[in-house]
Structure formats: C-alpha cells, structure tokens
Amino acid sequence: MGHGGGGALSAELTRHLFLPAYGNQALGELTDSAALTLGGARLAFSTDSYVVRPLFFPGGGIGDLAVNGTVNDLAMSGAVPAYLSCAFILEEGTELATVGRVAQAIGAAARAADVTVVTGDTKVVDSGHGDGVYITTAGVGLIADGVDIRPQRARPGDVVIVSGPVGLHGIAILSVREGLAFGTEVASDTAPLTGLVQAMLAVTPEIHVLRDPTRGGLAAALNEIAAASHTGVVLDERAVPVPEAVATACALLGLDPMYVANEGRLVAFVPRHHADVVVDAMHAHPLGREAAVIGECVAEHPETVVARTGLGGTRIVDLPLGEQLPRIC
Amino acid sequence: MGHGGGGALSAELTRHLFLPAYGNQALGELTDSAALTLGGARLAFSTDSYVVRPLFFPGGGIGDLAVNGTVNDLAMSGAVPAYLSCAFILEEGTELATVGRVAQAIGAAARAADVTVVTGDTKVVDSGHGDGVYITTAGVGLIADGVDIRPQRARPGDVVIVSGPVGLHGIAILSVREGLAFGTEVASDTAPLTGLVQAMLAVTPEIHVLRDPTRGGLAAALNEIAAASHTGVVLDERAVPVPEAVATACALLGLDPMYVANEGRLVAFVPRHHADVVVDAMHAHPLGREAAVIGECVAEHPETVVARTGLGGTRIVDLPLGEQLPRIC
Known part of the structure; x- marks a missing residue:
C-alpha cells in the first residue's frame, strides 16, 4: 500500500522503476x-x-x-x-x-x-x-509566456506560504471511513485552484514554486521541493493553520497534521520582496482567505525540512514512508 | 460486463449517462x-x-x-x-x-x-x-492543417479499406486465457499505426474516416461510422481478410470474426478516385501489406451495415450488444 501513498516508497518506485523504463527529461523533473x-x-x-x-x-x-x-x-x-x-x-x-x-x-x-x-x-x-x-x-x-513555476526554482530567501488550513481532506475521509466523529463534521477542502493561482500571478509572475499538498500532506510537498531545488526549508510550526477539529482528530489518533492530505490547498515559494503582495492577493480570493506565511527557504541543511516547534525546539519533518491513511484520493 | 465491451451497451452508457452529465460538443462527436x-x-x-x-x-x-x-x-x-x-x-x-x-x-x-x-x-x-x-x-x-478525419465525414461513394487481417488480437487473448490451441499460435496484432496513417496522408489529405476496430471488432467500428455519418455500409464478406487460425477458432467457438477485437488494424473511408493510390501507399508500409478494399459507403439503408455473404445473400451486421469476450484490452 505504501508504494501508492505519495511518500518515500512512491518516489522510489518512480525513480528506480518507471524513470529507467521510460527515461526522458520531462518525466525526470518529477513535477505534478x-x-x-x-x-x-x-x-x-x-x-x-x-x-x-x-x-x-x-x-x-x-x-x-x-x-x-x-x-x-x-x-x-x-x-x-x-x-x-x-x-x-x-x-x-x-x-x-x-x-x-x-x-x-x-x-x-x-x-x-x-x-x-x-x-x-x-x-x-x-x-x-x-x-x-x-x-x-x-x-x-x-502556460502563459513568462511563467516558469517548478520545484527546482525554490531559492534561499523565498518565503513559504500556505493558502489555508491543512488536514481537512484526510480527516474527512477518515471520519466517514472509520465512523469516527470529532465534535463537528469535518468536510474535505476539495476545490479547483486555478483562480487563486491566476490571482497570484496577476500581481507578480515571480512565483518560484507551487505545489498542492495532497498525498503525504505538507510534509511530502515540502520535502519534494527541498529535494528538487537542493535547498532547506524551515517551518514555523505554530504558523501552520490547523483547524481545531483536525488537531483533535490527529491527537486522538496519533497522526501528525503535517502528513494529512489536502485537496484544495497550495504551498507557494515566493521571493521575500514579493511575499506581501502575493499574500494580499491570496487573502482577496475565496480560497486564500486564510493564507499564511509558514516558513522560509534556506541554504542550510539542503534537502531537509525542519520545523521550529511551539516549545522553541526544532525537529526534522521527514518525507513520509507511505501514507498514514491509504486511498484518500 | 457488457457496458465495458465497446458495443451497444457502452454507447448507451455514454449517450444517456456521461454526455448529459458533461454535456459539450467535443465529447458529443463520440470519436476515439x-x-x-x-x-x-x-x-x-x-x-x-x-x-x-x-x-x-x-x-x-x-x-x-x-x-x-x-x-x-x-x-x-x-x-x-x-x-x-x-x-x-x-x-x-x-x-x-x-x-x-x-x-x-x-x-x-x-x-x-x-x-x-x-x-x-x-x-x-x-x-x-x-x-x-x-x-x-x-x-x-x-493535427496538421488541412487534415479533417472523423466518422461524420463518410460519404456515399467512399470505398472501405481494411489495413490487414482481422481477429488476431481477440483470438490471441482467448487462446491463452482459456488454454486453447488452434494449430498454430495466434499472436496479437498490437502495433502503432501513426506511420501507416502518415504514409496514407502523404498521397492524399482526402481521407474521410479512420477507425481502429478494437473492442467490438470491424462490426462495431463500421456501425459507429454509419451512425455518425447517416450513411449505409455494404461489405463484401469474402474480401475481409480473416487468417485461417482465426477462422478455425471462430468456427470452433461460435464467434464471428467481424466482432473480434484488433489492436493494430485500421479501417479507412476514402473517396473512390483516391482509393488506388491510398491502397498502394498502404501496401508499401509494413503494417499495410495485406490492405484490402472490403466494401463501400452507400446512401441506401442509412446507419446500417450489410454484408454480402459468400453464398450471394446479404445479412445485417449489427452493432454488438457487448463484447463476445470481455477484457481483451
């Protein structure tokens, strides 16, 4: 099951089995x-x-x-x-x-x-x-002329923005599949992000990376970007918007919200001097109202994602091996 | 199973369920x-x-x-x-x-x-x-400029050409699945047809229709073309190239070679005055060496395919309901 979870096992399958068989540059970039x-x-x-x-x-x-x-x-x-x-x-x-x-x-x-x-x-x-x-x-x-958005373009100095609360899709699936209730009903965030992206591009073409954190959640998306660009990512854990119902469900079940799937969210890597206008543009869009800066791209610890915890410590946010919860998409 | 067989039940599913749900012109043309x-x-x-x-x-x-x-x-x-x-x-x-x-x-x-x-x-x-x-x-x-190939373009006066022997793919699958042997091993005809099509287009852009007779075989392909163009098709049954092993297998199993799937064949509808050069071009290509004219498009009996049998009679070649043999592709 892990080979289909969008984590390290999926990446291994692609890298060691599909890439050598098909072998070409476009697939080799491993973008969505x-x-x-x-x-x-x-x-x-x-x-x-x-x-x-x-x-x-x-x-x-x-x-x-x-x-x-x-x-x-x-x-x-x-x-x-x-x-x-x-x-x-x-x-x-x-x-x-x-x-x-x-x-x-x-x-x-x-x-x-x-x-x-x-x-x-x-x-x-x-x-x-x-x-x-x-x-x-x-x-x-x-793709419009002048637009060049791919994981390889993340640069130290970029800020990392998430478009809204995380974990809703995965917890919504879990709640119905396992018959669990977490106080309030949790609904999937599934939504098309074209409008939000175009609103961001309207204020600057200088968006380096976009990724929707689906299987493997925010953790998988950020690790893939760090690996593709050979940069490090530092997250401020307290800045990641986690809805209370998601936090409760994760606490009960021993899940980490960073690894829970989303279907209507994006993370963006944007040069620091464009971050404010991009976040403003996101806040003005219905799907970006709760957009938040959650971290930055750094030259240190390349290919590694580190979170500053609420207690002042740091922890490594690994690429998940498989998926905490299979078949969420 | 019949709804996935490429026959009348598949067409019904598309027409009554998918088209109304998605509703748009491109899908409505029902081309491959x-x-x-x-x-x-x-x-x-x-x-x-x-x-x-x-x-x-x-x-x-x-x-x-x-x-x-x-x-x-x-x-x-x-x-x-x-x-x-x-x-x-x-x-x-x-x-x-x-x-x-x-x-x-x-x-x-x-x-x-x-x-x-x-x-x-x-x-x-x-x-x-x-x-x-x-x-x-x-x-x-x-698609190159000047090329307009679709089932709606079949016209009375077009000749119907098949690029080679029919029935090999379906019988190959059947032989291994059911453990049957028909004297000689029957191998699937699976092959990419781009080169053959481009060789045909090189002699004239005036090719009206192309179709690969996969699920539902020649019968399904010709019925779909007749329906889309509101024309009739008359086949000369003796002219349809049926390999001996396919004929033997079909006789043993009560199958009709006209309904058996192919994966490396095409049927073409071409104006009569271009037919000879097109067939010559096909004969010169490795995948068209046994190309043959098998019938014509007529104004009579619109939306109906009729075969002239070897005995001098005629029979209607219906759209199959499902597939004689499920899961052949």
Whole structure:
C-alpha cells in the first residue's frame, strides 16, 4: 500500500522503476504535471488515478477529486487548465445510479473549474476485481509566456506560504471511513485552484514554486521541493493553520497534521520582496482567505525540512514512508 | 460486463449517462479522440484504460496495448501522437518484477511509436480490490492543417479499406486465457499505426474516416461510422481478410470474426478516385501489406451495415450488444 501513498516508497518506485523504463527529461523533473511545447503552444499535461474510499464523503466525492486533482496539478505549473479526459474502471454490479451520481459530480466540478471533459473511456472488470468505481483523469492546459513555476526554482530567501488550513481532506475521509466523529463534521477542502493561482500571478509572475499538498500532506510537498531545488526549508510550526477539529482528530489518533492530505490547498515559494503582495492577493480570493506565511527557504541543511516547534525546539519533518491513511484520493 | 465491451451497451452508457452529465460538443462527436485548439495549436487528445487479462499474451502485453491503443486513437484523427501520460492502479501484493516488466514494455512501445511518456501516477488498492495491474494512458498529438478525419465525414461513394487481417488480437487473448490451441499460435496484432496513417496522408489529405476496430471488432467500428455519418455500409464478406487460425477458432467457438477485437488494424473511408493510390501507399508500409478494399459507403439503408455473404445473400451486421469476450484490452 505504501508504494501508492505519495511518500518515500512512491518516489522510489518512480525513480528506480518507471524513470529507467521510460527515461526522458520531462518525466525526470518529477513535477505534478509536465511542461511541453507542441505546435508552438506551451502546454501542461498531467494525469492521476482516483481510488478513494468511500466514493462520497463530506464536502465531495471521487468525481470532484478526479476533476479538481488534475486541474490543480496543471494549475501548480501556472497553467490555465482547459480540457480533461476521464476514464472509468467500473466493477461489474456497480449500481448505474452510483455511476450517474459520480458523472454528475464530474460535470459540475468541471463547470466550476472552467474545464471541459472532451474524451473518455469505460471499462468493466469482473465483480470482486475492482472496487465500485476507479477514475483516471488527464488534463491539458496552457502556460502563459513568462511563467516558469517548478520545484527546482525554490531559492534561499523565498518565503513559504500556505493558502489555508491543512488536514481537512484526510480527516474527512477518515471520519466517514472509520465512523469516527470529532465534535463537528469535518468536510474535505476539495476545490479547483486555478483562480487563486491566476490571482497570484496577476500581481507578480515571480512565483518560484507551487505545489498542492495532497498525498503525504505538507510534509511530502515540502520535502519534494527541498529535494528538487537542493535547498532547506524551515517551518514555523505554530504558523501552520490547523483547524481545531483536525488537531483533535490527529491527537486522538496519533497522526501528525503535517502528513494529512489536502485537496484544495497550495504551498507557494515566493521571493521575500514579493511575499506581501502575493499574500494580499491570496487573502482577496475565496480560497486564500486564510493564507499564511509558514516558513522560509534556506541554504542550510539542503534537502531537509525542519520545523521550529511551539516549545522553541526544532525537529526534522521527514518525507513520509507511505501514507498514514491509504486511498484518500 | 457488457457496458465495458465497446458495443451497444457502452454507447448507451455514454449517450444517456456521461454526455448529459458533461454535456459539450467535443465529447458529443463520440470519436476515439477529441480534436481541440489550444494556444493556436490543433491538438488531438484521447484516453483509454486497460484491464486486459492475462497481462502478457502472444505478441504483446498490457504495456504495449496501453501505448499503442492511445497512440492509435490519436492517429485515427490524423494526428501525430507526441506525448503520453501513464497512470497505474496496482493491486497490493503484485510482484514488483511484474510491474517492472510492464514498465519496460511501455518504454519500448513508446520508443517504437515515437512518443514520450512525460507524466504519470501510481495508486495501490487493497489486495482483492484490483487485478494485478490496471493502466490508463492519455495522449496528445498534433493535427496538421488541412487534415479533417472523423466518422461524420463518410460519404456515399467512399470505398472501405481494411489495413490487414482481422481477429488476431481477440483470438490471441482467448487462446491463452482459456488454454486453447488452434494449430498454430495466434499472436496479437498490437502495433502503432501513426506511420501507416502518415504514409496514407502523404498521397492524399482526402481521407474521410479512420477507425481502429478494437473492442467490438470491424462490426462495431463500421456501425459507429454509419451512425455518425447517416450513411449505409455494404461489405463484401469474402474480401475481409480473416487468417485461417482465426477462422478455425471462430468456427470452433461460435464467434464471428467481424466482432473480434484488433489492436493494430485500421479501417479507412476514402473517396473512390483516391482509393488506388491510398491502397498502394498502404501496401508499401509494413503494417499495410495485406490492405484490402472490403466494401463501400452507400446512401441506401442509412446507419446500417450489410454484408454480402459468400453464398450471394446479404445479412445485417449489427452493432454488438457487448463484447463476445470481455477484457481483451
């Protein structure tokens, strides 16, 4: 299970098995989406499979995730997502009403994200050889001239910004899957981030890195950026916005909010002198109202993420091995 | 199972469930790939999931299919495929050596098809909730100016050409899955068709329709073209190249070769006055050496495919309901 969790085991699989087999530069950059030039157009291209259980949860469902996840992977390169493909693997015996409900959610999420589902496929596997509905989306988007956003561009002196509270998606899935209640209902944060990214780019093209902290949470995203750019990251743990319900759930279950998945958040690395205008632009957008500076990029301890704790100490925030909670997307 | 077979039930699912949910013109054309314009470039975009059992079979494996299938969907719009995405859904407990062998096959097939795998994803599902390896590929390609190939363009007077012998892929899968032997080993025809299509386009841009007869075979492909163009198709059954091993297997098992899947063949609708040069160009290409004219497009009996049998009679070649043999791709 760990090989699909977006952590160290996933990275190992990619690095030791897929990269040597496919071997090319675009894939080697290990970004969420590939940046390409085709017919003179600068394109972003990305794909993700969705195997989340259950299919529906507070705040959304597999259909919303399948659209927003791929839209966000494209948006993290600064692209404006335009077209999606959508392929279903259905388990024999799945209610058509369930498939219909998922399809309706895909349509609604696509309209909300301003993308069009233009091509698709449906396969059916024998009962017992699937799990209701698996969805794979791919997407293409257009990258404007002058935009160059990728993990390799993180520089010492960049500040690290998170667009809002973390941990909601993972805890929402956990609460319904395990039948746990944490006082108030926790809803997934699933949302398309194109608008927020474009609002940030409107104030400065000088955004170095964007990443949506999905599988493996903030910890995985920051470790990947540190590794790609050979820089260090210092987090101020108290500055990371953790909703009370997420903190309670994590305390009860022995989870670390830094490792819990998000589906509608981004982290940005921005040069210090642009940080204020970028944060202001984020605060003015509905999905960035609680944006906060949570740390900085440093030359020390390259490829390592360190958190300053509330008690004045520091701790290393490792790349998770797998995922604390499998199949959250 | 029938809803994933590429026949009437698949079409119903798309028409009554997915189209209303996503609702847009590009998807409404129901071609194998969508034709788009993005950043001034004319693009084709397509996706398919692969759930074939077994994972390896004479002539290829799921990795070859996943590359060639999507490459061919793009090529059928006249596009030159350029970039692929590749997403794995692995069942927990699948041998890494198996995943490695599939990845190697993907790499080799991509190099043979002159495309680059630039982005991917891996998810792992619990043991018992998958079937070893499922793969979903998506692809983008570039469509040259002046090329307009889609099922709607079939016209009375077009001749119908098939690029080679039919039925090999389906019978190859069947032989290994059911442990049947048909005298000689039947190998899948899986192959990338870009080169053949470009060789045809080099002699005339006036190719109206291309389609790869995969799930549902020649029958499904021709019915879809007849339906999209509101024309009729008359086939000369004796002209359809059916290898002896396929004919024997079909006779033994009560299958109709017209409905058996292919993975490296195409059917083309070409104006009669261009037919000879197109067939000559196909004969000169390794994948078109046995190309044959098998029928014509007519104004009579619109949306219906009729075969002239060897006995001088005629029969209607219906859209199959599902697939004679599930999970062949």
